[in-house]
Amino acid sequence: MTYFVYIAIERKEAILDPQGKAIEHALGSLGFREIENTRVGKLIRLSVDAANPDEARSIAEQASGKLLANPIMESFSVIQVKTEPGLR
């Protein structure tokens, strides 16, 4: 069965995020004064062939640890495992 596994990869809070800062300034110029801070991360969707959702999650976590995330600067978390694409 194919599972769609969504992985969120975020920079750790202590790491500067220039892309987030750029968006923050642009939103300020557009008049969004309520938006105080912006950070940009990656959202990776894997299609995993696995027997059950737990196995799909475990494969996605291994892939994140080995290739997708940089453990020094980033943290990752599996945010969704579903049989159909799309976040909720």
Place this chain on the structure above:
Amino acid sequence: MTYFVYIAIERKEAILDPQGKAIEHALGSLGFREIENTRVGKLIRLSVDAANPDEARSIAEQASGKLLANPIMESFSVIQVKTEPGLR
């Protein structure tokens, strides 16, 4: 009150994703044969000063439509509104 709003930005299915393809091949080389398809999107976290979660969500949706997402190639969705950072 400050709300942390997470926005997922994904390319539409019909749009090619070269970064996703590159990851797919790299995962194949590492032996992850169960992973069939990979797509990469953006995950944006906004800190929004709002009276309630619905207002925070609405501001984030306006910001996404005006600046963050390219409506031709991408679709966006607010995936979480919380008073603390971190996806679940």
